[in-house]
Amino acid sequence: MLSSFFSPKLCPMNKQKTDYDIIVIGGGPAGIMAAGQAALSDKRVLLVEKMERLGRKLRITGKGRCNLTNDTTIDEFMRHFGKNGRFLKPAFYNFFVSDLRKLLDQNGIATMVERGSRVFPVCESAPRVADALSNWLKKTGAETSFNTRVTGLLIEDSAIRGITVNRHGKTGQLTAQSVILCTGGKSYPRTGSTGDGYTLAKEAGHSIKPVRPALIPLVTDGDTAVRLQGLSLRNVTASLWVDNKKQAEELGEMLFTHFGLSGPLILTLSGQAVDALENKSAVQIVIDLKPGLDHQKLDARLLRDFSEHAKQQYHTLLHSLLPGKLIPVCIAETGIPKDKIVGQINAKERQCLRNWLKDFRFTVTGYRPIEEAIISAGGIDTKEVQSKTMESRIVKNLYFAGEVLDIDADTGGYNLQAAFSTGFLAGVSV
Numbered sequence: 558m559l560s561s562f563f564s565p566k567l568c569p570m571n572k573q574k575t576d577y578d579i580i581v582i583g584g585g586p587a588g589i590m591a592a593g594q595a596a597l598s599d600k601r602v603l604l605v606e607k608m609e610r611l612g613r614k615l616r617i618t619g620k621g622r623c624n625l626t627n628d629t630t631i632d633e634f635m636r637h638f639g640k641n642g643r644f645l646k647p648a649f650y651n652f653f654v655s656d657l658r659k660l661l662d663q664n665g666i667a668t669m670v671e672r673g674s675r676v677f678p679v680c681e682s683a684p685r686v687a688d689a690l691s692n693w694l695k696k697t698g699a700e701t702s703f704n705t706r707v708t709g710l711l712i713e714d715s716a717i718r719g720i721t722v723n724r725h726g727k728t729g730q731l732t733a734q735s736v737i738l739c740t741g742g743k744s745y746p747r748t749g750s751t752g753d754g755y756t757l758a759k760e761a762g763h764s765i766k767p768v769r770p771a772l773i774p775l776v777t778d779g780d781t782a783v784r785l786q787g788l789s790l791r792n793v794t795a796s797l798w799v800d801n802k803k804q805a806e807e808l809g810e811m812l813f814t815h816f817g818l819s820g821p822l823i824l825t826l827s828g829q830a831v832d833a834l835e836n837k838s839a840v841q842i843v844i845d846l847k848p849g850l851d852h853q854k855l856d857a858r859l860l861r862d863f864s865e866h867a868k869q870q871y872h873t874l875l876h877s878l879l880p881g882k883l884i885p886v887c888i889a890e891t892g893i894p895k896d897k898i899v900g901q902i903n904a905k906e907r908q909c910l911r912n913w914l915k916d917f918r919f920t921v922t923g924y925r926p927i928e929e930a931i932i933s934a935g936g937i938d939t940k941e942v943q944s945k946t947m948e949s950r951i952v953k954n955l956y957f958a959g960e961v962l963d964i965d966a967d968t969g970g971y972n973l974q975a976a977f978s979t980g981f982l983a984g985v986s987v
């Protein structure tokens with residue numbers, strides 16, 4: 558028994574044989590919510606976290622501003638989770654956007670809605686959100702044990718009995734009537750999410766869908782991206798081409814880096830790109846630098862510019878069309894000499910420029926490692942989990958919540974809401 562360093566409190570009215578009624582593994586958004594909700598129903602709850610504090614990943618979300626959720630409908634939410642979206646329906650019905658905003662508001666975190674219906678805290682501070690939730694958890698009466706790593710699940714007769722842990726090199730066991738596993742994914746391991754939950758669930762008999770990075774920057778061929786490193790483009794479209802077929806298209810903001818392409822647009826397309834690369838398909842990203850103009854309108858615009866600036870050199874004219882960093886790349890890729898007088902550019906060359914502006918193409922050769930992903934795709938197969946309670950279909954009284962499950966969505970606050978909603982449902986179901 559670990560009682561020596563945990564001293565679990567036994568409720569005199571309800572002396573149980575177990576150390577706790579409920580043990581929650583992992584103190585991210587899913588675990589905090591699950592533990593808090595369970596404790597609110599007068600259960601003896603222990604949240605076990607291997608790091609020194611709660612919500613290490615939550616504290617760096619949304620570039621430190623924390624995109625908490627998205628002010629949209631349940632149907633729209635489910636759409637952003639792709640084929641596993643329906644699994645989340647009961648969780649969203651039980652605890653959705655307004656519930657989360659209300660809970661945060663009651664705990665001193667007012668929220669606001671920004672572009673794309675993204676919900677942020679008014680204080681624009683992810684650490685303050687994590688602190689507010691930690692304080693709320695304390696008030697619910699749940700206990701916490703930090704620097705404690707769960708190393709195994711105790712299972713007897715297909716039912717959970719407790720956990721094994723390691724704390725400062727000491728090992729031991731803790732018993733409980735129910736366990737909620739909320740260990741997150743495998744990305745940003747320095748936050749504590751190292752994929753332990755996949756091993757624990759697998760040992761309990763669960764199937765794990767291959768874990769791979771999603772919302773991940775893409776690595777491209779050649780040195781074009783490197784030359785454009787640091788350049789960010791807004792209001793462009795990027796489309797994903799797989800084996801010469803257009804598979805998806807997004808409008809927004811992107812960034813060139815020393816290895817390839819990043820930014821919200823690319824992250825959104827990355828899940829499909831990773832899957833295609835894994836299938837050994839040819840993957841390309843095509844950037845449309847002038848998405849507001851179709852070929853005909855763009856040609857009319859170029860004709861007008863060419864006649865207005867007929868005496869200028871080609872590279873000077875390009876300043877009215879492109880950010881400075883893109884100009885040398887445009888000159889190299891269109892093959893039109895930089896000092897050519899605009900009035901002398903012929904129709905074929907103009908067509909070449911127009912095509913390049915609408916079709917700036919990169920061959921994708923890979924993706925950054927899962928450690929750099931915003932989210933892990935794959936995880937515990939949702940078919941083996943009851944969507945109405947989050948309970949395992951394999952081990953009685955074992956529950957799951959958050960990113961450890963095979964659920965992942967686009968950027969926009971969907972992933973945090975899913976962690977909170979599944980955590981809530983598991984917490985009230987136990």
Ligand SMILES: Cc1cc2nc3c(=O)[nH]c(=O)nc-3n(C[C@H](O)[C@H](O)[C@H](O)COP(=O)(O)OP(=O)(O)OC[C@H]3O[C@@H](n4cnc5c(N)ncnc54)[C@H](O)[C@@H]3O)c2cc1C
Pocket residue numbers: 582583584585586587588605606607608611612613614615617618619620623624625626705706707708739740741742744745748749750751752753754930931932958959960961969970971972973974976
């Ligand atoms: C840089 C970055 C920015 C992001 N920004 C956003 C955003 O703005 N909006 C959004 O919706 N999503 C965002 N996400 C995704 C979001 O943070 C995650 O989906 C979410 O944190 C998942 O919550 P979780 O509780 O399931 O897991 P986690 O937050 O990963 O928490 C899991 C916890 O379990 C603990 N743990 C793991 N193994 C053990 C073990 N063996 N024993 C004990 N404890 C263990 C970990 O230490 C960790 O504290 C971002 C992710 C990253 C990496």
